[in-house]
Amino acid sequence: GARLEESANRAGVFDTERRIEGAQRLQNLTWDEARHGRAIVGTPEIVADNLASLKDQLGLAGILAELNTGGLIPHEKVMRSMQLLCEKVQPRLH
Numbered sequence: 001g002a003r004l005e006e007s008a009n010r011a012g013v014f015d016t017e018r019r020i021e022g023a024q025r026l027q028n029l030t031w032d033e034a035r036h037g038r039a040i041v042g043t044p045e046i047v048a049d050n051l052a053s054l055k056d057q058l059g060l061a062g063i064l065a066e067l068n069t070g071g072l073i074p075h076e077k078v079m080r081s082m083q084l085l086c087e088k089v090q091p092r093l094h
Contacts, residue, residue, distance in 0.1 A: 045090030051093055 029039060040050045054060055065085060068078045 044084050047085070048089045048092040051089065057094060 033039075040047050040054075042050075051060075051063060061082075065082075067073070067081045
């Protein structure tokens, strides 16, 4: 509660209404929109670079990764993506 409120009121951070609008847009995100910049996809290097940029711009302290929206990706591929996030992406964000 308190951390979320602090984050919402911090200078340079989007106001609450803009955050709500952003969340609503993400709920309706299409694959084509994701591929064209509305989600982060790509090699570990591309993902790390994009996350680092967002971290700097927005002051992010962490991320939430949805690796299998809709449950359509085979388990092995989801686990491989998770492994790449942990081994290749995360170390580049510190």
